[in-house]
Amino acid sequence: MYNKYLERLTKTCTVMLACFSVFLVDAAEQSSSWWSPGDDRVFPRFSEYQNASGRFGIINTAGPIDTSKHPFFAAKGPNGRACVTCHQPSDAMSLSVSTIQQRWRDTKGTDPLFAAIDGSNCPSLPQGKPESHSLLLEKGLIRIAMPWPPRPFNGKPIDPEFSIEVVRDPTGCNLDPEWGIDSPSSAISVFRRPRPVINIAHLMELPHGVPPFNNFFFNDAMPLPKGPDTGLTVPQQLMADGRGLTPKFQATDAALTHLQLFDALSDDDLEEIEAFERQIYGAQSFDNLAGDLTSPESPPGLGPQALVISPKARLGNNPLNKIFGEFSMWASTADESQEVQQDKVKAFKASVARGSEIFREVRFYISDVGMYNDKGLGNPFKRSCGSGCHNTLSMGMDLSPGFMDLGLNNFPWQNRRNDLPLFKITCRDDVLPQSFLGREIYTHDPGRALITGKCTDVGATMTQQLRGLAARAPYFAGGAAANLRELVDFYDRRFNIGYTEQEKADLVNFMRTL
């Protein structure tokens, strides 16, 4: 018992000290949440950033660092960008569309974020006009130019199993003579959200407790790939299409493309970037209704400290872990009573507790998901959000790991998107078709298939961690959901779940506290 109180006291003191240090160290930072490359600022041990639902907190376990010359924060390339440009601390180390729009207003579109190369719909468009940057301004999307045919991966040449045709090209980039599929550099332009560079230590841990899939890729039962820089097996959780296997590999790729660096980053720079990414943990730390999410009375899985103490890459879909830990302390026994309805805080907390239960307990038919139902799980696979694709303790990504086509990119399930390019994929007769769509697939983003060249991979992308959601709307790789309610609505429609209005509200409230 004594130990328990001591632990609580320690935790409370740590948080208080951390908060105090924010006032000491972060006074300047709080006045402006935007980090420009080369800002002479200190990245503190603990910091918080305002968002519409409350505050996002970051614990930097290595202690304060001077960012003025740090390679994550310093402009490295000719376009004036740094890693931090698209991985803003205020936005859970991703980039929200509200921040992007604010930055456009503040700089009249001159910030390096809006660089022609990928901060516009296509470099050939007239720059500086909002319509040329519409995908970034409205959906938070960065242009990714993928080589076609796919570049050899892990040294193995790729013979694509399909041909690709541009059906619709609203940005003009896929048919552009300089940047398109028929250009000398032959590239497919897809548009994706920057993934949050936070809690990377969790993403880089090989899965535990799922033998032999701690070292094997579930889909083909072959060994997981090895990082080219380390020679060690890696879990592939880092990027949407799995092309960057390690933080260094990802940073190298990003520097050459997004930063337009002519030469690769130095080994020292890469070391520093990886160390930084592995030492920062983040989660929503304060909610406007629920208050301090790090207090001892709050569910233990909330707040950034939970990510520091939580074991990494463990299955959380069990009666103890419940994915994000215990929420029953917020459950209300009289949640429908008039009295509770008048108490907004109690009602909100009860809603969050119900949301956590719906997330992990309410099963539905997960059906026709390419690269998921067909990896041996069966079709349909009747699981909940938490016991299905978001099963990792404290993080909520798919432990296995899971590339999958949820219908976010491919017809007929995707939200209709006239702003994105549309491709027609035709698979060869001698290969396995996409399991549920066959050999002719219409897609806004071929996803993993642009890396592997496999027909079965068309439209598949890696599931995301669920931390810091309130700080980084819109959601999904293509920015299809403007807010958490739209995200829930997509799943409700896609899988015909039939959530009630109350259940939807509970799920939204639960997710905004993560």
Place this chain on the structure above:
Amino acid sequence: MRVYSPSTTLRIAIIIWTCLTSGKILANEHTAFVTCPIARDIGPQSDVCFIAEYNGKTYGLFDPNGYNRPMLKHKVMVEGEVIDGEMICGATRIKGVLSVMREEVSPECNQILPDDGSVQTKNNNLFLRMPEEHRQRAFKLMAQVADNPEASLQEAIYDPAPFPPVKPPYVRQKLNLHYPFNSKRSSGPELRKLLYLIHYAKFSGGHFVVKSYQGATRLDNGEVMEEKSGMAEERADMFAELLTELGINKKDYSIEVQPESVAATGVGDWKNRRISVELNPAE
């Protein structure tokens, strides 16, 4: 040994032939057929299970090799032995293997039966499948959660214990890895056995002799389905890659490919879709 007269033998053969051609499968008899799987809902807290209707009877489909479950929108090949009296998914169990026919999409296979309460579900609590020591720790942590909620973030699912060291005398090891029809994906449990074999070789040294086969299946209706040409070679290539990735040098294994499908007999044909591995320890 009992000897039957030629006329009795003929009569038995006729009975068997009649049963086979009329589609009636006797208990403990081998069967093989391709059909649409049917998903059956068995309650809000359970995954669905799968059945198949074939020649007027309903069979419960069980996937013994880990994750290779049937899929709606695809037909399933069922090969095995009818186990009378043993029920699964509310129907007679066929003990054998399942292969999802992934080459083509079959939209007509799309039936889900609603839960009618007739199938009792097992407890899905993951902890009940764990070793006793791990289970006890998990239950102890669960008991602590009310007083110490942080216990809910502690590790509950553990990595299995590493393989123990292997001591001499080292003896020849054999392993068969079986594959679904037209597939080169190994099952999780068989991969674990392969990992043990590689672990064994680290102590014993020696050479792996690998043989890759492809097969054919004689269905109950007399049709023979052959795996696609080159399947044995595809399996061999993938297996070689697997061994290399697992740290086995090329000089330490040899792979032989049997490109012709092993002839189908209608009894246990699935066993021909395999890779056989033999580890001959160093002298």
